[in-house]
Amino acid sequence: AQSVAQPEDQVNVAEGNPLTVKCTYSVSGNPYLFWYVQYPNRGLQFLLKYITGDNLVKGSYGFEAEFNKSQTSFHLKKPSALVSDSALYFCAVSPLSGSARQLTFGSGTQLTVLP
Amino acid sequence: DVKVTQSSRYLVKRTGEKVFLECVQDMDHENMFWYRQDPGLGLRLIYFSYDVKMKEKGDIPEGYSVSREKKERFSLILESASTNQTSMYLCASSLGGLRDSAYEQYFGPGTRLTVT
Secondary structure, three states: OOEEEOOOOEEEEEOOOOEEEOOEEEOOOOOEEEEEEEOOOOOEEEEEEEOOOOOEEEOHHHOEEEEEOOOOEEEEEEOOOOHHHOEEEEEEEEOOOOOOOOOEEOOOEEEEEEO | OOOEEEOOOEEEEOOOOOEEEEEEEOOOOOEEEEEEEEOOOEEEEEEEEEEOOEEEEOOOOOOEEEEEEEOOEEEEEEOOOOHHHOEEEEEEEEOOOOOHHHHOOEEOOOEEEEEO
16 A cells, blocks of 8 residues: 655745755555645645656746655755745655546645745 | 535534535546545545446545536535544545546545534
8 A cells, every 4th residue: 555654744944945845655666746735725736746757846836846766755845935835735646556546645744934 | 727616615514414515527527536634634535436426435435425426526425424524525536547647636625514
């Protein structure tokens, strides 16, 4: 079975500083990895995904994520944080098989960007 | 833009009531999902459907059932609501098939259900 771990419940960063939200995964075979964001009182929004190819994946709102196979990690990064980036972030993994491409989500990391 | 709508944003029900949560998507997606979201637990998959009248159990199906009579609509049913089913319920949809885009799920705004 596949699983995802987000080791930090809360990440605080000052506006303008780089941010990192951590994610590690466990899956048989090649992983398909995703980041979603949930703004207050809104549904989850897709940010980016890693399927194959370059280890550095670029997504929406200036976010990027680095896939590291040896460390089984998929950390979310942004060079310069904005107050508007404050939200709940979820990492997710998908198994290779399965009829509907179901995702397994991590527990979420609350990101707060301080002005 | 894909739009996934859920019938209610907030719902309060009594223990033992039968509860229906409705979800509609407008992009002709084959796959539809129901999750519950609880603090510290993330999203947990309750049921999903990859075609009309087809359904599969997710990780926590106990106490729930689903119905998919039309492609655009996926209903979650709590046969006899209990207080431990108080949660945020999220519906999602995605394309079918083997293409990479089938992994990208589109979510509704959620229904916050309180069972008293």
